[in-house]
Amino acid sequence: ESSIVTVHGKLETATQNYIGGIARMKKVVKFGGSSLASAEQFKKVGNIIRAEESRRYVVPSAPGKRFSADTKVTDMLYGCYAAAENGEDFTEKLAAIKDRYQEIINGLGLKFSLDEDFEVIRKNFAEKAGSNYAASRGEFLNGKIMAAYLGFEFIDAAEVVRFDENGDFQSEITNEIMSARLKKAKNAVIPGFYGATEEGRVVTFSRGGSDITGALVAASINAKLYENWTDVSGFLMADPRIVNNPKKIKTITYGELRELSYMGASVLHEEAVFPVRTSGIPINIRNTNEPENEGTLIVSNEIKHENTITGIAGKQNFTVLSIEKSMMNSELGFCRKILTILEQNGVSFENMPSGIDTVSVVISDSNLKNKTEIIVEEIKRACNPDSVVVYPNMALIATVGTGMAYTKGVASKIFTALAESDINIRMIDQGSSEINVLVGIENDDFEKGINAIYKAFN
Numbered sequence: 001e002s003s004i005v006t007v008h009g010k011l012e013t014a015t016q017n018y019i020g021g022i023a024r025m026k027k028v029v030k031f032g033g034s035s036l037a038s039a040e041q042f043k044k045v046g047n048i049i050r051a052e053e054s055r056r057y058v059v060p061s062a063p064g065k066r067f068s069a070d071t072k073v074t075d076m077l078y079g080c081y082a083a084a085e086n087g088e089d090f091t092e093k094l095a096a097i098k099d100r101y102q103e104i105i106n107g108l109g110l111k112f113s114l115d116e117d118f119e120v121i122r123k124n125f126a127e128k129a130g131s132n133y134a135a136s137r138g139e140f141l142n143g144k145i146m147a148a149y150l151g152f153e154f155i156d157a158a159e160v161v162r163f164d165e166n167g168d169f170q171s172e173i174t175n176e177i178m179s180a181r182l183k184k185a186k187n188a189v190i191p192g193f194y195g196a197t198e199e200g201r202v203v204t205f206s207r208g209g210s211d212i213t214g215a216l217v218a219a220s221i222n223a224k225l226y227e228n229w230t231d232v233s234g235f236l237m238a239d240p241r242i243v244n245n246p247k248k249i250k251t252i253t254y255g256e257l258r259e260l261s262y263m264g265a266s267v268l269h270e271e272a273v274f275p276v277r278t279s280g281i282p283i284n285i286r287n288t289n290e291p292e293n294e295g296t297l298i299v300s301n302e303i304k305h306e307n308t309i310t311g312i313a314g315k316q317n318f319t320v321l322s323i324e325k326s327m328m329n330s331e332l333g334f335c336r337k338i339l340t341i342l343e344q345n346g347v348s349f350e351n352m353p354s355g356i357d358t359v360s361v362v363i364s365d366s367n368l369k370n371k372t373e374i375i376v377e378e379i380k381r382a383c384n385p386d387s388v389v390v391y392p393n394m395a396l397i398a399t400v401g402t403g404m405a406y407t408k409g410v411a412s413k414i415f416t417a418l419a420e421s422d423i424n425i426r427m428i429d430q431g432s433s434e435i436n437v438l439v440g441i442e443n444d445d446f447e448k449g450i451n452a453i454y455k456a457f458n
């Protein structure tokens with residue numbers, strides 16, 4: 001526990017944990033599909049869970065890929081159900097899914113059969129129970145195997161995760177039902193990814209949604225920690241396809257994570273963060289294949305006072321419209337007019353940095369489509385600016401770190417690094433949260449720019 005305690009710096013928490021003993025410590029452990037793709041992976045997971053008594057509630061995904069060309073069970077289920085819905089014979093497709101589970105059961109040496117479950121599934125597929133129901137069986141069945149393997153109680157997520165009739169997730173009632181139910185279970189397996197309406201119709205979250213279930217379980221029992229086990233040892237400071245062997249991020253705040261994942265870094269389901277973030281429960285990203293690695297800890301607040309940053313991420317293909325007009329700052333409604341034009345053209349924008357007499361609008365090319373000319377014309381007509389300059393083929397790089405608001409020189413370090421690499425900065429924006437410096441450079445300079453910033457801080 002020492003890592004968590006240090007991060008929070010809360011001595012009283014440490015003392016309470018010590019006095020309360022391990023029995024009062026509760027952790028939720030979520031395992032992704034690749035961690036549960038085979039019996040061999042299940043064994044690693046079993047060892048991890050058994051290594052700590054506090055790992056009391058387990059949220060499994062469906063079996064994922066065993067090798068890169070393999071198919072996830074969830075995708076097999078969608079495929080099988082599509083055949084059923086078309087009135088095709090889906091016997092073989094369902095048998096292939098059953099084989100995946102049987103291989104795991106055999107490999108674990110369990111005396112456990114899913115025959116009855118598969119009979120129910122076959123019937124429900126034939127009766128067109130819906131693709132949400134179909135997909136959810138991946139987690140449901142894996143959860144049953146996991147519970148049998150660990151000797152934990154199995155709790156069907158349909159019982160404890162609630163959606164309304166429109167398929168919208170209901171957080172408050174879920175929290176109530178889940179926490180009441182888990183009070184009665186010392187150890188349990190709760191399958192990820194789905195829940196049900198009050199009438200029992202199964203609804204799934206979006207793809208990758210087991211992360212969300214894990215967070216819900218953690219919030220409902222006020223867990224000390226939500227461990228999210230996957231196949232990477234946490235987040236890296238930069239994309240390893242761009243930077244050679246980037247350092248791992250040891251600790252990151254929810255805010256930093258949001259900035260970085262918005263800019264394209266991804267490990268965790270976006271929505272998974274909210275339930276635990278509100279309750280202040282840290283998330284630990286861990287690697288099932290490298291359990292001794294401490295991974296990355298996501299916390300609500302951490303101020304790094306050193307002259308350092310947490311991570312760098314970026315995206316390509318933006319267009320920047322740079323609008324200039326003297327005395328713009330005293331003109332009423334200037335920006336509103338620009339935004340109205342974008343809105344009327346159905347174009348959303350990413351950023352809008354402004355100076356005294358200038359304002360830029362950053363728009364991703366996929367949003368802009370081919371509307372640049374129309375929009376520029378309309379801005380000229382409505383705002384009468386001195387100039388509108390269009391910068392196409394732009395990339396954005398976000399350098400993120402909570403320390404920035406408190407340390408001098410971070411921004412200058414970024415700009416110097418880019419200048420020294422002969423990269424032109426077209427736009428600079430420091431988000432109002434002051435944990436992010438955004439620069440706009442040319443698409444062609446993208447990888448060079450990320451490397452330059454990374455090197456400046458490492």
Ligand code: ASP
Pocket residue numbers: 032033061062072074075138192193206207208209210211
């Ligand atoms: N099995 C589901 C998917 O493939 C959900 C998850 O793994 O989190 O999207």
